[in-house]
Amino acid sequence: MVFIFATAACVAALLVAEYRASRLGVWLAKPAAAVCFVAAALSFGALDSSYGRVVLAGLVFSLCGDVLLIPQGKPRVFQAGVAAFGVGHVAYLAAFVLRFESALLAVICAAAAALALLRVFSWLRPQLPSDMVIPVRAYMAVISAMLVAAAAAAPSSPWILVGAAMFYVSDLAVARDRFVASGFANRVWGLPLYFAAQLVLASTVRGA
Numbered sequence: 001m002v003f004i005f006a007t008a009a010c011v012a013a014l015l016v017a018e019y020r021a022s023r024l025g026v027w028l029a030k031p032a033a034a035v036c037f038v039a040a041a042l043s044f045g046a047l048d049s050s051y052g053r054v055v056l057a058g059l060v061f062s063l064c065g066d067v068l069l070i071p072q073g074k075p076r077v078f079q080a081g082v083a084a085f086g087v088g089h090v091a092y093l094a095a096f097v098l099r100f101e102s103a104l105l106a107v108i109c110a111a112a113a114a115l116a117l118l119r120v121f122s123w124l125r126p127q128l129p130s131d132m133v134i135p136v137r138a139y140m141a142v143i144s145a146m147l148v149a150a151a152a153a154a155p156s157s158p159w160i161l162v163g164a165a166m167f168y169v170s171d172l173a174v175a176r177d178r179f180v181a182s183g184f185a186n187r188v189w190g191l192p193l194y195f196a197a198q199l200v201l202a203s204t205v206r207g208a
Contacts, residue, residue: 003040003199007033011195018187026070033195034063041202052205054095059202061088069174078178079135086139089146092164092201096149099156099208109151113144120172127179136175143168163200170194 010033017025038059046052061084068081100106117140128136150164173190177183 003036007036007195007199011192019184030066034066037198037202038063040199041205044206046205049208051095051098051208054091055205058088058091082135082139086142089142093146093149096153099153101155102152105154106148106152109148113147117144124175124179157204159200160204163197166193166197170197
């Protein structure tokens with residue numbers, strides 16, 4: 001429970017900093033919020049199982065991605081942040097495969113994810129800089145595969161799919177903010193959803 005309150009406080013501070021356009025506030029609050037979900041996973045026993053350790057790796061790479069997405073006007077740094085999140089999703093995918101239970105759910109989710117991927121990319125494509133087309137395609141493919149793996153693992157813990165789906169949707173706010181229409185409104189719902197998703201995924205290591 002302490003990590004929920006700590007994360008909520010950090011995210012609230014982050015939203016205030018974003019609203020006030022305080023880069024110092026963002027640099028302080030965003031890494032702090034990310035540290036909370038890594039600390040939560042450790043407190044839940046992430047190091048005690050293979051699944052937990054791989055999820056922890058995903059959380060750490062996500063923390064790195066969070067930091068790398070803070071600078072503005074630096075495309076290469078942004079690309080590095082996207083890459084860090086991509087590796088994080090690969091780690092989540094690998095973790096969920098360890099708890100694979102339902103091929104049927106995987107097939108159903110794969111069909112839905114493929115349709116969503118096509119729809120989202122067609123929405124983003126006109127706005128993407130040429131050097132971001134391939135990274136965004138790769139990222140979308142990885143996060144879609146992660147979601148499919150989460151669906152296959154859902155019978156072992158429904159929270160795996162809940163957390164993965166929350167993460168997937170929160171990324172739409174990041175994409176809209178970076179490529180379609182930047183604004184505080186994207187952060188109002190995207191940031192709380194993202195950090196809540198990470199806490200949910202961190203909680204799934206408990207008892208694994």
